Amino acid sequence: MTQAIALRIEGMTCVSCAEHVEKALEQVRGVHTAAVSYPKEKAEVTTDAGVGIELLAAAVATLGYRAIAVDTPADHRGMTTTRMATEANYTLPLSAVAGLRWRQH
Numbered sequence: 001m002t003q004a005i006a007l008r009i010e011g012m013t014c015v016s017c018a019e020h021v022e023k024a025l026e027q028v029r030g031v032h033t034a035a036v037s038y039p040k041e042k043a044e045v046t047t048d049a050g051v052g053i054e055l056l057a058a059a060v061a062t063l064g065y066r067a068i069a070v071d072t073p074a075d076h077r078g079m080t081t082t083r084m085a086t087e088a089n090y091t092l093p094l095s096a097v098a099g100l101r102w103r104q105h
Contacts, residue, residue: 002032005053006070007043009060014038017065024059031056043067 012018018038025034025043030051036043045056053069060067 001049002046003049003051005045005047005051005056007045007053007056007060007067008070009036009041009043009065009067011065012038012041017063020063021060021065024063025056028055028059042070 009018009021012021015038018036021043022034022036025031025036025045028047028051030048032046032048034043034045043056043060047056053067057067
């Protein structure tokens with residue numbers, strides 16, 4: 001039996017960083033696949049059941065990055081609560097500014 005684990009990866013500065021993280025995750029015993037996205041700061045890992053997030057985080061930490069478990073999808077679009085909060089932080093202020101500009105014209 002396998003499990004899918006999503007991790008937020010902090011500290012990456014380029015695509016090469018993501019490639020190194022991906023290779024490190026793939027070396028962990030019990031990992032079937034690992035896909036890391038630098039722009040999304042996210043890793044999607046498929047492992048044997050029972051492989052803990054701590055083990056994956058330790059592999060990432062050896063490279064100088066930080067791996068944090070991502071919450072399960074919060075709604076039907078598959079957004080995590082972290083992503084929803086981040087989008088809200090950017091969307092609400094921009095909406096307010098756009099509304100002020102619209103009213104000024």
